[in-house]
Amino acid sequence: MGVLALGACASTPQQGAGNSFEPSRFQTWSEGDPAYRLFPGDEVEVTVHTADELNRTLAVGPDGRVSLPLAGSVMVAQMTGPQAARAIADRYARVLRDPIVEVRPVTYGAQQILVGGEVRSPGVYEMISPRMGVMEALTLAGGANNRARLRQVVVLRRAEDGGVMMRTVDIRNAQRGAPTDIIPLARHDIVFAPRTTIAEINDFTELYIRNILPLDNAFAYALADQVFNSN
Secondary structure, eight states, X not given: OOEEEOOTTOSOOOOOTTOOOOGGGSBOOOOOOOOOOOOTTOEEEEEEXXXXXXXXXXXXXXXXXXXXXXXXXXXXXXXXXXXXXXHHHHHHTTTSXXXXXXXXXXXXXXXXXXXXXXXXXXXXXXXXXTTOOHHHHHHHTTOBOTTOOGGGEEEEEEOTXXXXXXXXXXXXXXXXXXXXXXXXXXXXXXXXXXXXXXXXHHHHIIXXXXXXXXXXXXXXXXXXXXXXXXX
């Protein structure tokens, strides 16, 4: 199990008087299964149907790029397979006539989530199962502390169009054995346990994601794009 600690400065910041929650920043939650997007650490099989000698299995580097023979590097992070194929075909068009390219993921990098807010050990964690939920995520982070508002635990997820979806989960009732929504977490989900209200998510995204996670970390790479560049 891997974890990237957020450091001693990762106490929940105080809200300023003008820091109000902006629900319009987030999209309506959808349980659909979006197309898989490539991230650093993945490996892809690149098939050039018009030039078999260029077929390769390539790693997506920390910068989100793959290195192509004859054509240099191409950004593929955050792209679906067909989108990456088009980007690679466009690059190969500089040296080939009408290239036809197919891209297929063959191995996947670390399946990670970020757990923050009022938990004992906030940080980036590897998922322990494909169907793990919010309660398991909080457990990975040492559990919620006694300041956490468990009626409104926030989950953020990338939407199909690249925006960010948000919903809340009532963990307090689940702890008491009452029926509750089960949300299987997905790669790069963010789980945030607020102290008072979900308005704290504004401070969380700014402090924890933009300022603390290292820029060369693949997880931070994905989150920075989905949270800050989708508005």
